[in-house]
Amino acid sequence: MSAFAAVLRKDLRLELRGGNSTIALLAMSMLVLVVLVFALDAARLRSFDTAAGALWVAMIFSGVVGATRALSAERENGAIHGLLLSPLEAPSLYAAKTAAAFIFMAVAEAGAVVMMVLFFNLEFDASLVRLIPVLMLGALGFSALATLLSAATGHTRAGDMLLPILAVPMFVPALIAGVKASTAALAGAPLASMGEWLRIMVAFDVLFITAGYLLFEHVVGDD
Amino acid sequence: MNTAIRNWLGLVTLVLMVAALFMIFAYVPTEADQGIVQRIFYFHVPCAWVAFASFGLVAVAGMLYLWLGDQIWDDLGYASAESGMVFCTLTLVTGSLWARPIWGVWWSGDSRLTTTFILWLMYGGYLMLRASADDTPRVARFGAVVGIVAALDVPLVIVSVRLWRTIHPAVIVTRQGGHGLQDPSMIVTLLVSMAAMTALWAWLLMLRFAQLRTRTRLDTLAMQLAFAHAATGDR
Numbered sequence: 001m002s003a004f005a006a007v008l009r010k011d012l013r014l015e016l017r018g019g020n021s022t023i024a025l026l027a028m029s030m031l032v033l034v035v036l037v038f039a040l041d042a043a044r045l046r047s048f049d050t051a052a053g054a055l056w057v058a059m060i061f062s063g064v065v066g067a068t069r070a071l072s073a074e075r076e077n078g079a080i081h082g083l084l085l086s087p088l089e090a091p092s093l094y095a096a097k098t099a100a101a102f103i104f105m106a107v108a109e110a111g112a113v114v115m116m117v118l119f120f121n122l123e124f125d126a127s128l129v130r131l132i133p134v135l136m137l138g139a140l141g142f143s144a145l146a147t148l149l150s151a152a153t154g155h156t157r158a159g160d161m162l163l164p165i166l167a168v169p170m171f172v173p174a175l176i177a178g179v180k181a182s183t184a185a186l187a188g189a190p191l192a193s194m195g196e197w198l199r200i201m202v203a204f205d206v207l208f209i210t211a212g213y214l215l216f217e218h219v220v221g222d223d
Numbered sequence: 224m225n226t227a228i229r230n231w232l233g234l235v236t237l238v239l240m241v242a243a244l245f246m247i248f249a250y251v252p253t254e255a256d257q258g259i260v261q262r263i264f265y266f267h268v269p270c271a272w273v274a275f276a277s278f279g280l281v282a283v284a285g286m287l288y289l290w291l292g293d294q295i296w297d298d299l300g301y302a303s304a305e306s307g308m309v310f311c312t313l314t315l316v317t318g319s320l321w322a323r324p325i326w327g328v329w330w331s332g333d334s335r336l337t338t339t340f341i342l343w344l345m346y347g348g349y350l351m352l353r354a355s356a357d358d359t360p361r362v363a364r365f366g367a368v369v370g371i372v373a374a375l376d377v378p379l380v381i382v383s384v385r386l387w388r389t390i391h392p393a394v395i396v397t398r399q400g401g402h403g404l405q406d407p408s409m410i411v412t413l414l415v416s417m418a419a420m421t422a423l424w425a426w427l428l429m430l431r432f433a434q435l436r437t438r439t440r441l442d443t444l445a446m447q448l449a450f451a452h453a454a455t456g457d458r
Contacts, residue, residue: 156356
């Protein structure tokens with residue numbers, strides 16, 4: 001647990017001292033939203049499902065950027081060797097990296113929600129509160145999946161190009177459930193009415209956190 | 224010994240395939256509603272079955288590799304992913320060819336199509352990962368992990384895509400031919416095509432697997448040779 005806290009604290013401190021991950025994620029989210037607003041002429045539509053869809057596209061793009069940065073920072077100057085040599089279990093490292101990616105994504109999400117409300121002419125009201133659990137579950141699932149996969153893809157010649165190619169198809173269940181639940185949340189439906197979508201997202205998160213926890217040591221080792 | 228089994232399997236595949244082709248095009252009656260197009264069903268369903276079996280084998284081989292660490296399991300997983308990809312592509316192509324005259328579209332958002340396509344994308348990613356790295360033990364571990372994670376994801380993909388479609392009902396409600404095989408000869412034909420396609424898959428898998436085994440052996444020999452040269456001092 002202390003190892004987990006130490007790595008997480010290190011990553012957060014790096015970020016606060018100018019790591020720029022969160023800024024990159026925010027910028028990516030904003031760009032995607034702007035592109036979709038122009039492409040769909042969405043401001044006039046004022047439709048909840050377009051807004052929810054745009055939000056999740058922004059989330060995926062920013063999540064890919066975030067996950068590639070999370071481990072590439074460790075590869076610079078071989079910092080990963082230091083981490084692996086330290087008395088630190090691979091699962092703790094995985095948990096810390098996932099937690100850091102999740103925090104960066106959550107911050108970027110918060111910014112993206114504000115921009116979505118502005119760009120898509122929605123209201124700042126209680127429906128945004130109901131969006132929080134949906135987005136958090138989505139960000140957690142994507143962080144868990146992308147952290148595991150980026151440890152593998154970062155070592156390849158194609159490099160970070162491969163991460164979205166592997167991660168996005170696998171993220172589809174959470175994406176479908178997330179967009180549906182977000183649309184319902186924006187339309188003002190109570191949380192109980194999106195039960196089955198939330199259950200899929202919880203199942204996705206549990207599955208990939210467990211898989212990452214058990215399998216991370218097989219991808220992060222350097223031999 | 225291995226080669227002999229493989230050659231026999233090749234012969235069995237040939238016989239079964241000829242029998243299946245004869246049954247599909249000459250023996251089985253034409254389906255009443257869909258007409259001649261329905262015959263593609265006898266290719267489509269066996270391809271889908273073989274693709275799913277293949278991807279399942281990738282995950283099993285991946286687990287065995289991570290557990291036992293023997294290169295043989297990785298070679299099996301890789302060969303299985305490649306052959307699965309071939310049959311998954313064939314499933315999508317035959318399905319699309321069938322859908323055009325029956326549904327009027329090449330592609331619809333039907334749950335089974337979407338699920339198969341997502342599988343195709345996942346294992347396409349797996350093969351790209353394999354192709355973009357050549358450091359064998361490491362890429363073998365990556366492949367094993369991705370193969371396992373992808374297989375774990377499949378049930379969730381199926382559930383979510385099905386749920387997604389029931390909320391947004393499909394525009395075309397026609398079900399696939401599997402429910403309406405009235406004539407017993409249709410069932411026999413399907414079973415023979417299944418057997419033929421499975422034999423073809425097993426044969427292709429064995430060929431590719433043998434090739435990968437040879438590659439592994441050559442790599443080992445090359446490494447031993449390099450060590451021997453280094454030890455004796457001549458270069």
